[in-house]
Amino acid sequence: MEKQNKVLLLGIWASPYTKRVELAFKLKGVTYEYVEEDMFNKSPLVFKYNPIHQRLPILVHNGNPIVESLVIIEYIDETWKNGPPILPADPYKKRQLRFWATFIHQSQLFETMVKVLKSDGEEQEKDINKMLETIKVLEEGVKDIFPDDNNVGYLDFVICSVFSFHVAMEEVLGVDSEKTPLLHSWVTKLNHLALVKETMALNHKLVEVLKVVRQKALKAASAT
Numbered sequence: 001m002e003k004q005n006k007v008l009l010l011g012i013w014a015s016p017y018t019k020r021v022e023l024a025f026k027l028k029g030v031t032y033e034y035v036e037e038d039m040f041n042k043s044p045l046v047f048k049y050n051p052i053h054q055r056l057p058i059l060v061h062n063g064n065p066i067v068e069s070l071v072i073i074e075y076i077d078e079t080w081k082n083g084p085p086i087l088p089a090d091p092y093k094k095r096q097l098r099f100w101a102t103f104i105h106q107s108q109l110f111e112t113m114v115k116v117l118k119s120d121g122e123e124q125e126k127d128i129n130k131m132l133e134t135i136k137v138l139e140e141g142v143k144d145i146f147p148d149d150n151n152v153g154y155l156d157f158v159i160c161s162v163f164s165f166h167v168a169m170e171e172v173l174g175v176d177s178e179k180t181p182l183l184h185s186w187v188t189k190l191n192h193l194a195l196v197k198e199t200m201a202l203n204h205k206l207v208e209v210l211k212v213v214r215q216k217a218l219k220a221a222s223a224t
Helices: 016-028 044-049 069-079 091-106 109-118 121-142 154-173 181-191 194-199 203-223
Strands: 007-011 033-036 058-061 064-067
Touching: 007 016, 007 044, 016 069, 016 154, 016 194, 044 058, 058 069, 064 069, 069 091, 069 154, 091 109, 091 121, 091 154, 109 121, 109 154, 109 203, 121 181, 154 181, 154 203, 181 194
Parallel strands: 007 033
Antiparallel strands: 007 058, 058 064
16 A cells, blocks of 8 residues: 655745745655645644644644644655755754754744834834844854855755845835845845745735735834
8 A cells, every 4th residue: 555645734825934844845846735824813723733832834744743844844854855955964064054043043033023024213223233133143154154056955945934024024114135245145046046936925925915014013003
């Protein structure tokens, strides 16, 4: 009997966490079923497969749930060996990539970007400074190892997913990218790859959503 290989991904189209998992699947050439979730009205599947945190994305492989985007990406790399490797075989290089991906998460860079989007005045300036300080540390740390002209993988997926949001946010706020040149050039290069073009949300679509989010946040703040 042929072994079952049912692959289901629960996610949100505008989420960088979902998009990085989709990039991993596309790189490996994995066929999967995708279920779009509503962030504010999650389906019973979310509570079934991630009852503790109810966070997305969720990968369900042959009935077994795997959660947290970075864990899912490593699972994909270890499970589907036929496609290009997502993480390098070299132990030191692998740990470098894991370190900086974890740094992006632990520094709450994406969450700070959301705060910048939703704030104004002095509060926004404070959040922008925090965001830029984190990005400068990241740029300094990865300048000697990225971008890699020969391979695309683990850290590229994290950078691309987070900073594609950042590019759209800059357009909404009317900000340029001169203060983050390395990451701007890195994301620009990644955005020209067919893999990324096929997977990432269209910039104009993301801009429209971010404008609505910002307007609602500022309206709610002015009403208090």
